Amino acid sequence: MPATIIMGGQWGDEGKGKLTDALATDADVVVRANGGSNAGHTIQTGGGVYKMHLVPSGILNPACTCVIGAGVVVEPNTLLAEMDGLRERGVDLAKLRLSDRAHVVLPYHPMLDRLEEAQRADDEIGTTLRGNGPAYADKVARRGIRVADLLDGASLRRKLDREIGEKNRILSRVHGQPELSAGDIFDDLIAAGGRLADHVVAAEVLVQDAIAGGRNVLVECAQGAMLDVDYGTYPFVTSSSPTAAGACQGAGVAPTQVGRVIAVFKAYSTRVGSGPLPTELVDAAGDTIRERGREYGTTTGRARRTGWFDAVAARHVVRLNGVTEVALTLLDVLDVFDEIKVCTSYCLDSVTLDHLPAGEELLAQVVPVYETLPGWRVPTTDVRTEADLPAAARSFIRFLVNAIGAPITRVGVGPDRQQLVPLGAHAEPVADQSASPPRIPIS
Ligand code: GDP
Ligand code: IMO
Numbered sequence: 001m002p003a004t005i006i007m008g009g010q011w012g013d014e015g016k017g018k019l020t021d022a023l024a025t026d027a028d029v030v031v032r033a034n035g036g037s038n039a040g041h042t043i044q045t046g047g048g049v050y051k052m053h054l055v056p057s058g059i060l061n062p063a064c065t066c067v068i069g070a071g072v073v074v075e076p077n078t079l080l081a082e083m084d085g086l087r088e089r090g091v092d093l094a095k096l097r098l099s100d101r102a103h104v105v106l107p108y109h110p111m112l113d114r115l116e117e118a119q120r121a122d123d124e125i126g127t128t129l130r131g132n133g134p135a136y137a138d139k140v141a142r143r144g145i146r147v148a149d150l151l152d153g154a155s156l157r158r159k160l161d162r163e164i165g166e167k168n169r170i171l172s173r174v175h176g177q178p179e180l181s182a183g184d185i186f187d188d189l190i191a192a193g194g195r196l197a198d199h200v201v202a203a204e205v206l207v208q209d210a211i212a213g214g215r216n217v218l219v220e221c222a223q224g225a226m227l228d229v230d231y232g233t234y235p236f237v238t239s240s241s242p243t244a245a246g247a248c249q250g251a252g253v254a255p256t257q258v259g260r261v262i263a264v265f266k267a268y269s270t271r272v273g274s275g276p277l278p279t280e281l282v283d284a285a286g287d288t289i290r291e292r293g294r295e296y297g298t299t300t301g302r303a304r305r306t307g308w309f310d311a312v313a314a315r316h317v318v319r320l321n322g323v324t325e326v327a328l329t330l331l332d333v334l335d336v337f338d339e340i341k342v343c344t345s346y347c348l349d350s351v352t353l354d355h356l357p358a359g360e361e362l363l364a365q366v367v368p369v370y371e372t373l374p375g376w377r378v379p380t381t382d383v384r385t386e387a388d389l390p391a392a393a394r395s396f397i398r399f400l401v402n403a404i405g406a407p408i409t410r411v412g413v414g415p416d417r418q419q420l421v422p423l424g425a426h427a428e429p430v431a432d433q434s435a436s437p438p439r440i441p442i443s
């Protein structure tokens with residue numbers, strides 16, 4: 001049975017946790033593919049609200065094996081605290097697995113994250129300060145420490161000793177900070193490794209065996225494709241690849257083993273941190289979206305920036321990720337609007353753009369061109385079938401399907417796991433509007 005990828009289609013926080021939890025009801029394995037504790041995935045059930053940072057969002061289904069994949073960076077004590085919190089609430093962690101290839105976020109990574117952000121001053125990225133960027137940088141520079149090392153004292157000591165000298169020179173000489181003790185870090189990591197040991201596995205073997213055995217495997221991405229280090233709004237991005245390709249790599253799934261790529265999109269746009277958000281609203285409409293959508297970061301509590309749906313960015317994501325279907329979340333947030341806007345192209349110096357320019361300066365200057373659609377002005381939160389959606393909401397969904405070029409198969413009308421409305425097969429795009437788009441001259 002081919003694997004299913006669940007990925008964010010925008011700038012993160014689209015509702016991936018909720019969708020993963022819903023689809024995990026009949027999944028055998030859920031693998032988290034990328035990111036670290038910068039992620040915050042919310043699940044709301046009759047039993048309360050759960051905020052996952054490192055633990056895959058399938059964990060509420062006790063029959064499901066949940067795997068933290070090789071592409072994730074893990075701060076061991078953060079993971080242990082999250083596990084303790086879940087256990088206290090009665091969540092069974094017997095089937096939680098951690099890849100021995102996953103990289104470890106070390107104490108100097110959050111310190112460097114903070115110091116590097118301070119150095120960027122006005123150009124700060126607005127990271128979550130969890131150390132993700134520096135940890136991925138060390139991974140790519142081939143100086144990282146992996147989960148496997150936590151279980152091998154000699155290897156850990158050797159690698160830490162090798163690494164700490166350089167890190168201490170950066171901390172003290174570049175940033176004027178006190179040096180760290182390799183011995184203290186070692187003791188802490190060995191203790192954490194001991195507590196995690198029963199969960200550590202060769203995750204790619206587990207995942208490949210599951211696929212070969214016809215099991216239902218879901219891959220859960222963190223972040224969103226607009227935060228992708230290659231195709232997002234660089235440099236205002238995260239340090240991993242929250243894309244379908246990145247999902248394969250991080251989860252240990254081959255591209256040819258993927259059957260469905262489900263992108264989660266909000267019915268509008270949000271972003272936390274700095275960087276271009278072409279459809280940003282800095283007016284009462286933006287505030288209404290923020291309050292109704294409770295748009296405050298799951299991990300950092302920061303207010304999220306809000307804006308109308310950006311179909312240019314969505315098309316870019318749908319095409320590059322081979323998105324086979326879309327889950328459209330937070331539709332209910334738009335219940336109060338007389339009119340709803342959708343950005344269908346950008347205008348830059350009188351030239352119409354239907355795609356994203358690479359330069360963040362250019363992207364910051366584009367003027368969104370909007371289609372205005374009628375609102376429905378009735379609550380949708382109790383809607384459970386497509387037929388009960390207001391006609392104007394159905395038209396809005398139809399419009400988005402054609403604008404982004406992918407079918408919308410589910411709509412979220414509230415945070416609870418029950419508040420997900422399946423849509424019929426007719427929600428297919430009428431034509432691939434991205435097939436022959438106008439282009440800005442390359443030069
Ligand atoms: P994730 O990072 O993609 O898992 O998303 P987050 O959990 O960070 O943010 C999504 C927020 O929207 C959470 O507070 C969810 O509980 C909430 N949410 C998800 N789907 C819906 C929906 O359809 N309607 C409403 N009102 N809230 C939703
Ligand atoms: P989930 O999985 C929203 C953003 C940060 C910042 C940028 C880089 O919950 O959707 P980082 O700490 O990764 O170096 O920060 O990326 N960011 C997220 N925004 N949701 C997330 O995760 C995010 N993870 C990182 O706000 O702008």
Ligand code: MG
Nearest residue numbers: 013040041298
């Ligand atoms: Mg989130």
